[in-house]
Amino acid sequence: MKKFTVSTDRPYDILIGSNILEKAGTYLNTCLPPCRLCVITDSTVNSLYAQVIMTSLMEHGYQTSKIVFPAGEHSKNLTTYSNILEALADEGLTRSDAIIALGGGVVGDLAGFTAATYMRGIAYVLIPTTFMAAVDASIGGKNSINLLCGKNLAGVFWQPSMVFCDCHTFESLPQTKLLDGAAEAVKYAVISEESLFPHILKRDFTYIIERCVSIKKSIVEADERETGVRQLLNFGHTVGHGIEKLSSYSVSHGQAVAKGMVTEARAAYRCGLSPVDVSIPLEEILQQLGFDLSADYSADEIYHYALMDEKISGGQITLIVPESLGKCRLHKISLSELKTFIRLGLAK
Numbered sequence: 508m509k510k511f512t513v514s515t516d517r518p519y520d521i522l523i524g525s526n527i528l529e530k531a532g533t534y535l536n537t538c539l540p541p542c543r544l545c546v547i548t549d550s551t552v553n554s555l556y557a558q559v560i561m562t563s564l565m566e567h568g569y570q571t572s573k574i575v576f577p578a579g580e581h582s583k584n585l586t587t588y589s590n591i592l593e594a595l596a597d598e599g600l601t602r603s604d605a606i607i608a609l610g611g612g613v614v615g616d617l618a619g620f621t622a623a624t625y626m627r628g629i630a631y632v633l634i635p636t637t638f639m640a641a642v643d644a645s646i647g648g649k650n651s652i653n654l655l656c657g658k659n660l661a662g663v664f665w666q667p668s669m670v671f672c673d674c675h676t677f678e679s680l681p682q683t684k685l686l687d688g689a690a691e692a693v694k695y696a697v698i699s700e701e702s703l704f705p706h707i708l709k710r711d712f713t714y715i716i717e718r719c720v721s722i723k724k725s726i727v728e729a730d731e732r733e734t735g736v737r738q739l740l741n742f743g744h745t746v747g748h749g750i751e752k753l754s755s756y757s758v759s760h761g762q763a764v765a766k767g768m769v770t771e772a773r774a775a776y777r778c779g780l781s782p783v784d785v786s787i788p789l790e791e792i793l794q795q796l797g798f799d800l801s802a803d804y805s806a807d808e809i810y811h812y813a814l815m816d817e818k819i820s821g822g823q824i825t826l827i828v829p830e831s832l833g834k835c836r837l838h839k840i841s842l843s844e845l846k847t848f849i850r851l852g853l854a855k
């Protein structure tokens with residue numbers, strides 16, 4: 508078992524192991540006293556892992572209940588959020604109780620956003636069961652839901668009490684879900700650690716997760732509320748979120764981020780912001796991993812949604828500009844320049 512402690516305002520541990528789900532209760536005892544725990548999960552993960560987790564929690568002195576919602580990005584909305592809040596209130600969950608987020612990025616976002624707002628904030632523990640949630644989404648306390656106008660437009664920073672990650676759960680994931688995680692891992696390689704690439708190609712899950720967690724931990728500790736260096740983690744996401752939204756979420760987060768990273772890297776080079784065109788090696792690696800990098804939408808369409816990006820402030824947006832593979836910097840441009848940037852990134 509590997510342990511990382513994230514030293515945010517409220518510090519917490521990230522535990523990474525394999526075949527550890529049935530020990531969940533033992534580890535939760537170290538961060539939560541006996542209380543009521545509501546497991547929030549989706550329809551896919553419920554049938555796979557809810558029982559083993561709830562049994563372990565009950566054996567360790569917790570009273571448990573469960574809320575299940577339909578799996579998929581379409582559930583990450585105000586309706587599901589409000590249904591969960593009402594269900595918690597109906598059960599009489601109090602401030603001394605807690606939420607267990609069992610699942611991938613959508614579950615973590617919905618459960619974390621609920622935990623942050625129910626009774627002005629209660630504790631929650633993340634148990635990520637997808638590669639994507641393990642390498643990125645479950646670290647750093649960013650939780651959000653989608654609005655009709657765009658992705659992640661209502662959100663909070665609310666750190667968990669613990670992240671408990673069992674790498675064995677990835678074995679049940681289909682290829683598309685593995686690619687979602689691979690895209691985020693590639694992001695870490697581009698912004699911070701080129702030597703991650705061969706490990707990503709070999710699908711060396713434990714190594715990749717430990718490195719990504721370690722990189723993200725340092726970034727989040729330096730900038731918990733994303734006013735500076737944490738923005739590097741948005742590489743590929745401005746274009747990527749636009750593609751996800753334009754496809755009505757039929758293009759998965761990882762697929763969209765892969766397209767977004769290539770587009771943004773190419774645009775940065777063509778605008779003279781990057782000294783080298785890292786989109787060329789990046790495209791090769793992503794294709795080797797099995798990503799479809801075709802351009803589905805026009806610059807105008809993507810720009811329309813980029814204007815709703817949560818990262819816009821004061822009429823400007825912060826770009827993540829590669830200096831080389833493994834090193835990026837932040838660069839602000841005006842919204843009028845953003846359209847040209849996206850157009851140059853998409854042009855062949």
Ligand code: GLY
Pocket residue numbers: 643644646647649733737740741
């Ligand atoms: N997923 C990017 C971040 O947590 O900052």
